[in-house]
Structure formats: structure tokens, C-alpha cells
Amino acid sequence: MRRLQMDGRTTATALAAEVGLTVAPCHRRLKELESSGVIQGYRAVLDAAKVGLAFEALVFVTLRDRQHMLRFEAEVAGIPQVVEALRLFGEPDFLLRVRAVDLAAYQRFYDEVLVGLPGVEKLTSTIVMKNVKDGGQLPV
Known part of the structure; x- marks a missing residue:
């Protein structure tokens, strides 16, 4: 979750490699976090x-x-x-x-x-x- 907060565009493949999982379980975990509301969305951070x-x-x-x-x-x-x-x-x-x-x-x-x-x-x-x-x- 910390990695996604820093870069919400991180792919499931890159995230899986970083945390030591294969892509399928990592992708499944991301979907669970999204559907449970832990991850509420993704956005671009603009320079005001x-x-x-x-x-x-x-x-x-x-x-x-x-x-x-x-x-x-x-x-x-x-x-x-x-x-x-x-x-x-x-x-x-x-x-x-x-x-x-x-x-x-x-x-x-x-x-x-x-x-x-x-x-x-x-x-x-x-x-x-x-x-x-x-x-x-x-x-x-």
C-alpha cells in the first residue's frame, strides 16, 4: 500500500516483483483492496x-x-x-x-x-x- 500511495500508476507486474509475489495473487490483492474500499481511487497530483x-x-x-x-x-x-x-x-x-x-x-x-x-x-x-x-x- 505504501508503494501505491507514492505511485498509483505502478503496474501489478512491477508491484509483484517488488513485494515478492507472482502477478496473479498481486493483481487479486489489488482488486480486493479496491472492492473493499481500502483503495478509494487513483488520481493525478497537479502542481497548483x-x-x-x-x-x-x-x-x-x-x-x-x-x-x-x-x-x-x-x-x-x-x-x-x-x-x-x-x-x-x-x-x-x-x-x-x-x-x-x-x-x-x-x-x-x-x-x-x-x-x-x-x-x-x-x-x-x-x-x-x-x-x-x-x-x-x-x-x-
């Missing part, structure tokens, strides 16, 4: 700066009350600029990772989208200066 989305902000969101929780979550899930959304214990209620072209674009997004989300009481933004570690690989 090279696609014009170098600006990143972390937004802490506090809701007025819990009545808006599900509507807030549903709306956030449909916003492409929000690349990650985490519900937190305590306050704030959520942490959003937002991507934009630049500060001006983020400010428009903040004013036109974030402040209008259901139940928002308070938004606090911080700008990401440098991403030191990214990738989200699990320690397995």
Missing part, C-alpha cells in the same frame, strides 16, 4: 502554481449553531476552490483549504462565497507562506 492556483489560504469557520451544519457541509463540498474541508472538535467548527489565482481573487471569493455560506458566524483566514509537506500519505 503551474495551473494558476498558487495562492492558498486556510480558513477557520465558526458556525452560529449546529442547525446549519449539514447545509454548510453540503455547500462546501460543491465549491471547487475549497480543496479540503475538515470538521473539527471544539472551535472553530471547520478548517477549509482554499486555492485561488492570487490575493485579489481570494478576496472576491471570500466576499462573494464564504461569507454567504449557511450559518457562518465567523471566518478567520491565514495565508499559506510555504507548503512544507503535502501528499497525505498514510503511514502504512
Whole structure:
């Protein structure tokens, strides 16, 4: 699993050789991991700066009350600029990772989208200066 997290395009043949199995059992194990949901999918990792989305902000969101929780979550899930959304214990209620072209674009997004989300009481933004570690690989 560690190898697949580093390179999801690794073939079953290459993976089998690396872990000391023949191809058939390795392929079968991959299919089992996929069908059981351990492997949820495969994707390409894009360079945000090279696609014009170098600006990143972390937004802490506090809701007025819990009545808006599900509507807030549903709306956030449909916003492409929000690349990650985490519900937190305590306050704030959520942490959003937002991507934009630049500060001006983020400010428009903040004013036109974030402040209008259901139940928002308070938004606090911080700008990401440098991403030191990214990738989200699990320690397995």
C-alpha cells in the first residue's frame, strides 16, 4: 500500500516483483483492496502554481449553531476552490483549504462565497507562506 500511495500508476507486474509475489495473487490483492474500499481511487497530483492556483489560504469557520451544519457541509463540498474541508472538535467548527489565482481573487471569493455560506458566524483566514509537506500519505 505504501508503494501505491507514492505511485498509483505502478503496474501489478512491477508491484509483484517488488513485494515478492507472482502477478496473479498481486493483481487479486489489488482488486480486493479496491472492492473493499481500502483503495478509494487513483488520481493525478497537479502542481497548483503551474495551473494558476498558487495562492492558498486556510480558513477557520465558526458556525452560529449546529442547525446549519449539514447545509454548510453540503455547500462546501460543491465549491471547487475549497480543496479540503475538515470538521473539527471544539472551535472553530471547520478548517477549509482554499486555492485561488492570487490575493485579489481570494478576496472576491471570500466576499462573494464564504461569507454567504449557511450559518457562518465567523471566518478567520491565514495565508499559506510555504507548503512544507503535502501528499497525505498514510503511514502504512
